[in-house]
Amino acid sequence: MSPAQWSGPAPEPRSLGVGLKLLLAAHLLLGTVPVAMSLVPPEVRFLPVLWALFSVGIGQLMVLSFWAGMGTSRRVKRLLGAVCGAAYVAIWPTVGLSLSPYMQGPPPITSYLLYLCLYCAMVLLFAGAFLFIRRRGTRLQRISDVVTAAAPARFQYSILHLLVITSIAAVVLGLVQSARAGDTPFATGPIVATYALTLVVFAVNTACAAWAALGPGHVRLRVFLVLLVAVLLGIALSLGERHDQLSWWSVSGATLVTVLPTVIVIISLLVVRSCGYRLISVRQT
Numbered sequence: 001m002s003p004a005q006w007s008g009p010a011p012e013p014r015s016l017g018v019g020l021k022l023l024l025a026a027h028l029l030l031g032t033v034p035v036a037m038s039l040v041p042p043e044v045r046f047l048p049v050l051w052a053l054f055s056v057g058i059g060q061l062m063v064l065s066f067w068a069g070m071g072t073s074r075r076v077k078r079l080l081g082a083v084c085g086a087a088y089v090a091i092w093p094t095v096g097l098s099l100s101p102y103m104q105g106p107p108p109i110t111s112y113l114l115y116l117c118l119y120c121a122m123v124l125l126f127a128g129a130f131l132f133i134r135r136r137g138t139r140l141q142r143i144s145d146v147v148t149a150a151a152p153a154r155f156q157y158s159i160l161h162l163l164v165i166t167s168i169a170a171v172v173l174g175l176v177q178s179a180r181a182g183d184t185p186f187a188t189g190p191i192v193a194t195y196a197l198t199l200v201v202f203a204v205n206t207a208c209a210a211w212a213a214l215g216p217g218h219v220r221l222r223v224f225l226v227l228l229v230a231v232l233l234g235i236a237l238s239l240g241e242r243h244d245q246l247s248w249w250s251v252s253g254a255t256l257v258t259v260l261p262t263v264i265v266i267i268s269l270l271v272v273r274s275c276g277y278r279l280i281s282v283r284q285t
Contacts (some may be wrong), residue, residue, distance in 0.1 A: 025272045027060055029088050030264070037096035042103060044246055048253025053096075055257045057089045057119075059264030064089075064204040065123045066265070069130020070140045070210070070279075078127075086123045090115035124205055133207075137282040140214065142275070168204055172236050174201065179240035197240045201233045205262045213269035214279045223266055227259065233260035 033056045040046050040053070094106035094112040097103055105111060178193035208229055212222035234255030243250040 019275050023268060027063070027268070028088075030056060031060060032056075032092050032143050034093040035096045035099070037093065038074060038101075040102075044250065047246075047250055048256055051254060052256040052260055054093060055260045057093060058202065058257075059261030060089050061086060061119055061123050062126065062202060062209070062261055062265045063268045065126030066130060066206060066210050066269070068123060068127035070134055072140060072142075076116055080269065082123045082127060084121055086119040087116055122199070122202070125199070125205035129203060129207070131212075138279055139282060140277055141280045142277050143280070168200075171200060171202075172197065172233065176236050176240040180242060194240055197237060201237050201258060202261070205230050205233060205258055206265060209262050209265040210269060211280065213266050214273055214277060216278055216280075219270070219273075226262060226266065230258045230262040232257050 032051050037050055037053045040049050042050065064082050064085045068078045069080045090112055094108055094115055097105055097111060098108040106114075175193050175197035179190050179197055181190055181193075205226070210227040211220060212226040215222060234257060235251065237258060238244070238251045238254030241254070243254050
């Protein structure tokens with residue numbers, strides 16, 4: 001079957017809707033995980049557990065941003081759905097912190113509004129990046145099993161890919177150095193660099209996870225490479241936030257902040273892949 005036959009949506013069987021509905025239900029349950037933060041004491045040895053519980057919501061935001069940018073439904077529906085999803089995800093860390101006997105903070109409504117603003121900004125920013133990718137010629141499309149079987153299985157790369165990887169590595173290393181440059185932990189420059197580094201790390205992990213799960217061909221090697229990248233970016237993020245000044249346990253445990261959300265995105269998009277969806281280059285159609 002020629003690539004030209006990829007155009008046009010395939011008929012959607014009933015099992016397709018069931019799979020996506022089960023995925024939605026799983027995410028609704030997964031969103032409640034940060035409530036368990038109320039059970040974890042805020043000690044250094046338990047910090048990786050707190051980070052892991054909190055990062056579950058980050059993984060869901062990454063999935064939301066991909067759907068908002070690359071989904072096949074109408075743009076307004078995707079935008080409203082992304083905002084509503086971010087509002088839902090923001091509820092549970094607020095509940096976890098308000099129930100915790102170990103932590104004291106602002107009133108729950110203030111915490112919720114803060115989480116809501118941060119989560120909506122993250123989702124919309126990443127969704128905008130995916131919209132840019134979409135306009136550049138890559139789209140999410142459901143294709144037939146025949147086309148899937150005929151998809152290329154070889155792992156290919158080009159000089160452009162090497163340039164992109166080198167540029168991302170340079171940006172990450174530069175932000176790590178900037179985040180560690182201040183003499184005091186409250187210096188403006190390092191704080192801005194830390195936030196920028198966090199956004200770059202999660203944006204790269206989201207894009208890589210989407211490529212690994214929904215690209216044509218076999219996925220095992222790509223998933224392995226993406227998880228390796230998530231570990232390396234997690235180490236970079238922990239160094240940028242000076243976790244090495246706490247303990248080696250903090251540096252290694254901080255990788256959960258990047259690896260766990262990436263795993264959530266990969267598993268979620270593998271479910272989407274099982275429904276027949278792939279990321280297709282418009283130039284090939």
